[in-house]
Amino acid sequence: MLTGKFARSLGIRHLVCGSCNGCELEMNALAAPQYDISQEGWSIVASPRHADVITVTGPMNEAMRLAAQRTLDAASDPVVVVAIGDCASGDGLWCETGDAGTGAGRELGAAIGVRGCPPSPDAIREGLRAAATLLDGRKS
Amino acid sequence: MVNIYRERSVAQDDLASVVDELTHETLPLGCYATQRSVRTLFSSRDGVLALRTSLAPGEEWNSLAPRHPFFAYHEREMRSLQGITVRSSPDDRPLYFTADAIPEAIVAEGKGISAVVVGPVHAGIIEPGRFTFSTGGESVVHIDAQLSYSHRRLEPWFEGRDALSLVPHIARICGNCTVARSWAYARAIEELAEIEIDDRSEFARMVLAEMERVHVHLFDIGSIAAGAGYGAGTTAALGLRERINELNCAASGHRLLFESIVPGGVRAGVLVDPGIIRAALRELRDDIARFCDALFSKRSVLRRLEGAGIVDKSLARRFAAVGTSARASGIACDIRAMAPYGAYRRFAFTEERASAGDVYARSEVRVREIERSFDLLDRGLRELEGGEIPAPQPVRTVAGVVTTVVEGARGAESISLELAPDGRVERLHVISAAYRNWPLVTRAMEGNIVPDFPLVNKSFNLCYSCVDR
Numbered sequence: 123m124l125t126g127k128f129a130r131s132l133g134i135r136h137l138v139c140g141s142c143n144g145c146e147l148e149m150n151a152l153a154a155p156q157y158d159i160s161q162e163g164w165s166i167v168a169s170p171r172h173a174d175v176i177t178v179t180g181p182m183n184e185a186m187r188l189a190a191q192r193t194l195d196a197a198s199d200p201v202v203v204v205a206i207g208d209c210a211s212g213d214g215l216w217c218e219t220g221d222a223g224t225g226a227g228r229e230l231g232a233a234i235g236v237r238g239c240p241p242s243p244d245a246i247r248e249g250l251r252a253a254a255t256l257l258d259g260r261k262s
Numbered sequence: 263m264v265n266i267y268r269e270r271s272v273a274q275d276d277l278a279s280v281v282d283e284l285t286h287e288t289l290p291l292g293c294y295a296t297q298r299s300v301r302t303l304f305s306s307r308d309g310v311l312a313l314r315t316s317l318a319p320g321e322e323w324n325s326l327a328p329r330h331p332f333f334a335y336h337e338r339e340m341r342s343l344q345g346i347t348v349r350s351s352p353d354d355r356p357l358y359f360t361a362d363a364i365p366e367a368i369v370a371e372g373k374g375i376s377a378v379v380v381g382p383v384h385a386g387i388i389e390p391g392r393f394t395f396s397t398g399g400e401s402v403v404h405i406d407a408q409l410s411y412s413h414r415r416l417e418p419w420f421e422g423r424d425a426l427s428l429v430p431h432i433a434r435i436c437g438n439c440t441v442a443r444s445w446a447y448a449r450a451i452e453e454l455a456e457i458e459i460d461d462r463s464e465f466a467r468m469v470l471a472e473m474e475r476v477h478v479h480l481f482d483i484g485s486i487a488a489g490a491g492y493g494a495g496t497t498a499a500l501g502l503r504e505r506i507n508e509l510n511c512a513a514s515g516h517r518l519l520f521e522s523i524v525p526g527g528v529r530a531g532v533l534v535d536p537g538i539i540r541a542a543l544r545e546l547r548d549d550i551a552r553f554c555d556a557l558f559s560k561r562s563v564l565r566r567l568e569g570a571g572i573v574d575k576s577l578a579r580r581f582a583a584v585g586t587s588a589r590a591s592g593i594a595c596d597i598r599a600m601a602p603y604g605a606y607r608r609f610a611f612t613e614e615r616a617s618a619g620d621v622y623a624r625s626e627v628r629v630r631e632i633e634r635s636f637d638l639l640d641r642g643l644r645e646l647e648g649g650e651i652p653a654p655q656p657v658r659t660v661a662g663v664v665t666t667v668v669e670g671a672r673g674a675e676s677i678s679l680e681l682a683p684d685g686r687v688e689r690l691h692v693i694s695a696a697y698r699n700w701p702l703v704t705r706a707m708e709g710n711i712v713p714d715f716p717l718v719n720k721s722f723n724l725c726y727s728c729v730d731r
Contacts (some may be wrong), residue, residue: 136387140414143727144437144518149387150481151507154500168385183414185730186390188361189382215434220415240437242517243504 124251126258128174132164132250135173135197139190139226140183140216144240145207149177151243159247170196175253178230181209181216182223194230200260202253203232206246211235266309266601267453267664269301274315274324277302281326284311289595290582291667291676292698293326293333294691295340302326303665303693305674307601310665317346325351332582335697343417358413367394367406374398378712382411389726393715400711405704412730420690425451425659425681426525428690432677433521435692436728441474442670443692443728444523446677449603449666451525454681455658459604462651463527468605469539469642470522470532471668472635473513477506478671479586479628479635480550482723486625487557489717490566495557502550509546513539526654536646543643547636554629558622567622571706571718574619583702585673585695586627587722591619597669605642621721659685672696672724694728 124130138146152159159165167173170193182190194203205227208214212225212235223229233256236249272280284290284304288311291303300323302313317323325348327334338357340346348354355365369377375398382390390411396404416435420428432447433440445467452459459467484499507517514522514532522532533539557563573583578591588595596613598606614630616623661683667676673695680689703722707715 135383137383138388138390138412140412141389141727142434142437143389143725144434144440144520146387146389147437147481147518151500151504153497154504155497156501156504158497166386170383180412181414183412184360185358185411185413186361186382189390189411193383215430216414219431220419222414239434239520240518 124254126254128257129251129254130163132162132254133167133172133174134164134250135167135170135176135193137176137178137190137193137226139178139180139186139210140222141180141207141209142216145179145210148240148243149206149246152246154243157243157247159250164250170194171198173197173201174257175202175204175250177204177206178226178232179206179210180226181214181218182226182229184221190226190230200257202234202256203227203230204249204253205232205235206249207241208237208239211237214239267312267666268309269312269314269663272313272315277313277315278324278326278329280313281330285330285582289584289600289674290330290332291665291674292336292693293340294336294678294689294693295344295346296680296689297344300340301665301678303676303678305597305601305667309601310667312665322347322349324349327352330582331580331701332698335700358410364392365408367392367408368404369394369406370396370404372398375403382408391726395712395715397712402707402710402712402715405707407700407704409700409726410730412727414731416731417690417692420687423687424685425679425687426657426685428687429524430521435731436694436725437518438478438725439474439670439672439675439694439728441471441519441523442668442675443677444521445471445604446666446668446675447679448523448525449668450664450677450679451657451659453664453666454662454679455660457526457655457657459527460652461605462646462649463654464605465642465645466528466533466651467523469536469639469646470514470519470528472638472642473506473510474519475635475671476632477503477510479632480506482628482720483554483557483625485720485723486567486621486717487563489720490563492557492560492563495563498553498557502546502553505546509539509542524654526657528651528654530653533646533651536643540640540643540647543636543639550632554632558625558629564622566717567625568620570621570714571710571721572618572620573702573706577705578619578702581701582698584698585670586624586631587699587702588673589613589615590623590627592617595674597667597674601667603668609638609641621717624721670695673698692728692731694725696724696726697729699724700729
């Protein structure tokens with residue numbers, strides 16, 4: 123078990139940028155007893171100002187571009203962006219189709235990418251642990 | 263295979279009266295446009311009927327929405343995507359927008375009324391949308407729902423592409439209704455090519471669709487418990503859903519069943535061991551029944567659900583609502599019973615309905631539908647035991663126009679497909695059940711208290727990504 127400050131108390135804000143909702147279904151599974159991230163001290167927070175991690179899904183679409191940037195601007199340092207799924211990581215099926223961009227995580231400077239279409243809850247949890255490790259290792 | 267799609271040519275001047283008549287007798291699905299014509303779609307026992315109305319270059323479309331408000335979204339979409347001018351529309355705002363030109367919300371005016379904006383980014387793991395609440399004290403007077411934050415211009419992008427190459431994309435328009443949509447798409451291609459699907463593949467398709475229904479309904483029930491402030495119920499529902507997702511993975515190699523139904527049958531390797539799935543489902547069925555009994559006999563939960571977010575039958579009918587949201591208000595609209603397709607033709611299937619139209623009724627219909635799904639799963643999987651499911655048939659595309667409808671967890675899911683002789687898509691249009699039902703959510707909230715919005719909203723639990731596309 124990780125023991126760092128962030129590893130035991132991670133605030134997560136979620137941002138959907140043209141996702142099909144598949145990644146969201148798997149992120150919601152993290153609240154099931156089989157995974158239960160609340161036991162790690164992690165929570166989905168009600169404002170980007172409370173967030174240590176911003177998870178993003180989708181290829182990035184035009185309609186969300188402004189809201190996505192404002193969410194990032196509203197977060198206080200330090201904050202780590204985690205790309206959830208292949209689309210956000212930059213080579214999902216929907217990247218550069220329609221009005222979509224090259225991946226929400228890639229466009230928003232994600233430090234960590236969790237692969238899969240969608241990634242499993244286990245993989246998402248590992249990605250969040252990696253984000254916590256990054257935050258704990260950083261000089262603030 | 264019976265060809266169940268029919269077209270009738272109707273001039274624009276005659277359309278309103280034909281629509282009036284059909285709206286009483288059938289389930290209207292909506293309308294969609296190409297540059298040259300508009301098709302208005304109805305589903306009934308006889309299949310799908312499309313009224314084809316030709317449009318001369320530059321010809322305006324007379325809005326059907328003043329008489330039949332469910333056409334409003336469809337017509338706004340025609341304006342946004344095909345550039346068709348819609349005359350006498352009750353809502354002139356574009357359906358889609360760019361970040362620098364987001365439409366203004368419609369806000370109620372009056373003494374003591376204030377407006378609060380929520381979204382598009384929300385405090386949870388949910389899709390984006392902007393809700394503007396006009397409130398008087400604690401009560402909601404009006405809600406303006408600005409959707410389209412998940413719009414990706416998918417339908418124009420489909421055009422000109424090979425229809426068979428789009429199978430992975432169709433499965434990923436929306437993660438919630440992926441099986442239903444893939445099935446509707448497969449049927450569209452098969453109906454045009456007049457391909458018959460063998461019995462075992464049809465049973466497998468039904469099994470996959472019912473597994474999707476169970477996991478979506480369970481998620482909805484868990485979300486309703488969350489809206490009611492009963493966290494233990496949410497956790498338990500998610501735990502049960504996780505068990506279905508694991509079974510989905512065992513059955514198809516994918517936890518959400520993506521791409522398990524393909525044109526010509528089901529993907530090779532799907533449901534190779536039906537006996538194991540059937541045994542696991544039997545155990546799960548008992549656990550789900552026990553959970554639902556316990557959840558819906560708690561007085562504190564029931565007091566939150568009963569009387570909240572009422573949709574009366576006339577409102578549901580006026581908006582041509584579909585799925586559990588309509589059946590909870592007494593409307594018969596289950597495509598599995600109304601126009602049976604695939605393996606549903608083999609079983610006498612009675613749809614589940616309630617009458618109160620409140621959050622409890624929408625919960626109750628889901629609980630009973632889960633029971634019916636388990637019946638179908640047991641019968642379907644028994645049929646599959648002791649034999650193999652054939653590999654999907656090779657499919658050659660045939661040109662034509664068709665609309666197919668299947669019953670997804672949220673209601674009628676349709677695909678309209680216009681194919682060129684070389685197998686390329688000329689038009690591919692998706693009407694999702696959520697698209698039909700969004701207007702109900704805001705109306706169901708009128709007169710309810712603001713803190714009940716999460717509860718009432720989750721009792722519909724509509725998707726965004728298949729609505730916005």
